[in-house]
Amino acid sequence: MWDTFLGKRLKGAKYAIKGAYLLIRNEASIQVQVFIAIVMTIAGFYFEISKTEWIFQILAIGLVLSVEGLNTAAEEIANFVHPDFHSKIGYIKDVAAGAVFFAAITAVIIGCIIYIPKF
């Protein structure tokens, strides 16, 4: 069953769900982002944001969690291939963190556009 086209896709999805679970269980940065996502979701219901606002909020949450997850993967690869201090590893980790910064700034701006007018 797992050797068919559909079976291989299902197996891939199984590993992806396992990866998402590992990120949430092991990574403090992801746990913080998930907490913020839950708070923002509660805020969305509390302020009864519009369908368009929900779409942007969900996209922002997904963007941050996705990029944070990829940043963690980059850090893990860097630590595995070169556990010792190296300027190149420092550069790789810094640019991966920079990607998270872009995503986080985008999410904050979206949050401000949605919620500031509600006060």
Ligand SMILES: Nc1ncnc2c1ncn2[C@@H]1O[C@H](COP(=O)(O)OP(=O)(O)OP(=O)(O)O)[C@@H](O)[C@H]1O
């Ligand atoms: N092996 C290394 N060589 C050079 N610089 C490093 C190395 N490891 C970390 N750094 C520098 O330290 C910064 C933070 O490292 P890292 O992202 O691993 O966070 P941490 O706080 O050490 O670990 P964690 O995120 O798991 O708590 C990097 O962005 C990089 O500038």
